Amino acid sequence: MPRPKGVTDKLRDEKKEKILTTAIELFSNDGYHNTTISKIAQASGVSFGMINYYFENKDNLFKEAVLIPINELRKSYFLIQNVDGSALDRISEMVRYQVREFTYNKQKFALVHYVLGRQNSFPELMQELFAFFDESRDAVIPVILEGQKIGELDEVDPETVFASYFSYLNGIAISVFDPPDHPFWEQLIQQGIHLFHPIHPSNK
Amino acid sequence: MPRPKGVTDKLRDEKKEKILTTAIELFSNDGYHNTTISKIAQASGVSFGMINYYFENKDNLFKEAVLIPINELRKSYFLIQNVDGSALDRISEMVRYQVREFTYNKQKFALVHYVLGRQNSFPELMQELFAFFDESRDAVIPVILEGQKIGELDEVDPETVFASYFSYLNGIAISVFDPPDHPFWEQLIQQGIHLFHPIHPSNK
Amino acid sequence: MPRPKGVTDKLRDEKKEKILTTAIELFSNDGYHNTTISKIAQASGVSFGMINYYFENKDNLFKEAVLIPINELRKSYFLIQNVDGSALDRISEMVRYQVREFTYNKQKFALVHYVLGRQNSFPELMQELFAFFDESRDAVIPVILEGQKIGELDEVDPETVFASYFSYLNGIAISVFDPPDHPFWEQLIQQGIHLFHPIHPSNK
Amino acid sequence: MPRPKGVTDKLRDEKKEKILTTAIELFSNDGYHNTTISKIAQASGVSFGMINYYFENKDNLFKEAVLIPINELRKSYFLIQNVDGSALDRISEMVRYQVREFTYNKQKFALVHYVLGRQNSFPELMQELFAFFDESRDAVIPVILEGQKIGELDEVDPETVFASYFSYLNGIAISVFDPPDHPFWEQLIQQGIHLFHPIHPSNK
DNA sequence: GATGAATGAGTGTTCATTCAT
DNA sequence: CATGAATGAACACTCATTCAT
Known part of the structure; x- marks a missing residue:
């Protein structure tokens, strides 16, 4: 049985939030290029595939951040x-x-x-x-x-x-x-x- | 007959100068990572290999710049x-x-x-x-x-x-x-x- | 009350049929690798997870197609x-x-x-x-x-x-x-x- | 002292030739996607960086092939x-x-x-x-x-x-x-x- | 049964660095 | 000195497959 919509959305938002917080930190410390997607993934406790899943690509993530x-x-x-x-x-x-x-x-x-x-x-x-x-x-x-x-x-x-x-x-x-x-x-x-x-x- | 020392040095300095001027421009316009050594070489009319010869590596060049x-x-x-x-x-x-x-x-x-x-x-x-x-x-x-x-x-x-x-x-x-x-x-x-x-x- | 066996089977077969028809079209237009499972899912109106459920894996689906x-x-x-x-x-x-x-x-x-x-x-x-x-x-x-x-x-x-x-x-x-x-x-x-x-x- | 132009060109052409021959073989046996650049590189005895150096990208190589x-x-x-x-x-x-x-x-x-x-x-x-x-x-x-x-x-x-x-x-x-x-x-x-x-x- | 979130192996591509000539 | 061919590490991104719900 699939998860009810509301629950999924909340999980999703929390995870996006966590990724963005981490991304802001890494991007500002190390710059765009020295911050790799897998570093962000690791630091935010998310598998790196999810970053692309949520943000489409690195550029988008940066912009949102x-x-x-x-x-x-x-x-x-x-x-x-x-x-x-x-x-x-x-x-x-x-x-x-x-x-x-x-x-x-x-x-x-x-x-x-x-x-x-x-x-x-x-x-x-x-x-x-x-x-x-x-x-x-x-x-x-x-x-x-x-x-x-x-x-x-x-x-x-x-x-x-x-x-x-x-x-x-x-x-x-x-x-x-x-x-x-x-x-x-x-x-x-x-x-x-x-x-x-x-x-x-x-x-x- | 080898070139007199002074002349060689001057040539060398002029070339380094040219590379640095170009590097400053490119680095500030495009950032560290978007500026490749070959772009600098091309834009400064110097052969690709010479950049490493003069500056050891990209980081050094950046620092000097x-x-x-x-x-x-x-x-x-x-x-x-x-x-x-x-x-x-x-x-x-x-x-x-x-x-x-x-x-x-x-x-x-x-x-x-x-x-x-x-x-x-x-x-x-x-x-x-x-x-x-x-x-x-x-x-x-x-x-x-x-x-x-x-x-x-x-x-x-x-x-x-x-x-x-x-x-x-x-x-x-x-x-x-x-x-x-x-x-x-x-x-x-x-x-x-x-x-x-x-x-x-x-x-x- | 569970659905009678025959009805379920028919539903199942219709869905498989639909997936296969779509798969044939996509595979022949775009080749094996350019046809992704999610494209097939989307084009055939079936949920992504069902394709693997019915066909085990992509290769099998291709073979059946x-x-x-x-x-x-x-x-x-x-x-x-x-x-x-x-x-x-x-x-x-x-x-x-x-x-x-x-x-x-x-x-x-x-x-x-x-x-x-x-x-x-x-x-x-x-x-x-x-x-x-x-x-x-x-x-x-x-x-x-x-x-x-x-x-x-x-x-x-x-x-x-x-x-x-x-x-x-x-x-x-x-x-x-x-x-x-x-x-x-x-x-x-x-x-x-x-x-x-x-x-x-x-x-x- | 840089290599004389003619010699370089000949070497280059021979290498391109070798890569293309290998590429034709692999592409026709395995298709576009199952043929990876590194397979071609390995099979033609060239470092994989050279393939992009000579052919810009995989698509180009395929076209030339x-x-x-x-x-x-x-x-x-x-x-x-x-x-x-x-x-x-x-x-x-x-x-x-x-x-x-x-x-x-x-x-x-x-x-x-x-x-x-x-x-x-x-x-x-x-x-x-x-x-x-x-x-x-x-x-x-x-x-x-x-x-x-x-x-x-x-x-x-x-x-x-x-x-x-x-x-x-x-x-x-x-x-x-x-x-x-x-x-x-x-x-x-x-x-x-x-x-x-x-x-x-x-x-x- | 059904869904789609999660994972990570695999690949194309870029590019700093090395080095033969 | 000078050149640019050669190498391969590193990264973004895709996608088949798994699995919790």
Whole structure:
């Protein structure tokens, strides 16, 4: 008697999940080519035939794997919309949250940077990343404008502010190696906020 | 009659040079594994066998190739020491120069970021990069301190300032895609300087 | 209440039948290796697992599939024994019938020729084909002898005549590509009869 | 010092030749899929890497292999044009030569029949085979017409005669298994000639 | 009986490395 | 020095077969 549909689906999803988690880890540590399908299979406790069974081929697996951190990042940008407080408060909250995210999940985002560095090899994923950038910008710029209006932020071109912050985030992800809870990160958070040109009370 | 020693050496160096230039281009465009030795041979007009003759093996070639942009970056940081003007002037000059460098030679630095993303695969190069970071910091921090002393810069921890600027530079290299001469870059330069906390005359 | 034996058997046979029909089509169009079990399953609307359940393994399925056209051919040769008319009439009838068969079912016989071309791979099926040849010869030669006796056919070695006709049939099956109802086929039928050396009235 | 060009080329051609001969044998005995590249490599005393080096991929090797017997057949048809004697003499000579060829090189032609049976899989080779059929027809039909004109042959549609002879040849290649020098072949040659409708002296 | 998930042997292909010339 | 032919390890992918449910 064949397994009932629901059970199969759940098993399937759990297994896919496990494979993807492992794949993200290996792909970001070792790169696309040094990560073989059988390594992923072994590390995720699945027979290597199943990888192709679930993901069709290695490229597909890679794409699905990269989309996961991209979508997590995606969510993080919208945090700014669902938080109480003034514009600057919300920006600070977002920066703090994202820097932490990037810190604690360095590896995961390494995968995104891998794609950024191999634009020619993954055009579809690049599209996804561009779309992600646009969405993020559209989420953040209104808050910047609001902050400038109420005098919390200096009037600097919001596009520039956002692009520089976005770059900064990516930059610390690839070039800072301090361990997650090091106090240094708090200072990097402050520098991130600083890119938004907050007006200090004493300067008002 | 054998060629005089000097002439042979020069030929040899020119050929190595040519191979390395080509290798940097291919490695950064296509990644380590998609760049085959025979592609490099063909693109640099050198016979296939010579590449191994000159560089021992592919890994060596890659390492030598990556060291070139690293060393160019290295030089660029010391610019700050050989320029006239106040601390802030020198910092501004350096930021402007480096942002331009990163912009015009995006590809070349992509190679460095490739290594940053593959720490496990290239431990020796990582050492090189860490050393480079330290040297750069040691070159820039005295100028920051000087600027703070003479009241050009707000007193923010210099280590933090440098690390954030360094990250910012890398970040724009991987995530900004505007063409080199786009006016947007000027604004990104300003944001770079802003990370050093210059005190605006009006605030003084 | 279990199904009555007869009903189950019938279902089973219908399913096997359906699988075999599909298998013949796919095997002859695409060859043994390009025809996968799951393609057969899908095309015949049977679940993947059932194919192995019914046929044990792929090789068995192939063998059973090839036997079907062989047995159809087998029947066609005996037609000659159950037809009225003179020896030449019966030969003519057989040739016409068989050429048509080969024409209309080119695909089906392609499977037999596939085996003929892969003798080493299917020794058992080759035995079957040799047996078939012998049976066919034994059915046809008496009629040839009869025709020669009554002066309808020239006295040529009946073994030779049969072997050449048999080859001719196979030959047109693999090398003539005109569509089934093309008038050209009638002329090929005449050439088939000609191999039996009929004595034309005018020559008598 | 690199090998002189001529020497390399000769070595290369000899090796390609050896590989092709082996490939023809294996492909015709075992079919496309049961013949692995490493089997070919082993049987021809070449490292398996060389096969891809010389032939790019398995498909190409197969194509080159099939073209060899096709081109040999091609030549054999033109024999008819370069032989002395009456039309019937020349036809007889051709039939004898070709039947022998097919007999002695059964294996080699099996490859051609393999392609004939897998039309969908090898469309380019099918084009080649159709072209070959047309060329052969164009070589033989004038001789048939000549024979009919001078009263050596009965006036039967030359297209039909040629097509039936062509089929006959292919048919004996796939369905007659007597060893090459068996006297039976002589009789099969006679049946081949018979398809051209020679007028026997006694009937004239 | 019936299903399709799971397994892993087998193959084509790529490519770094070696080495004869 | 220079060349490119030769080798074979390594990998992605396919698919027949098994078997739990």
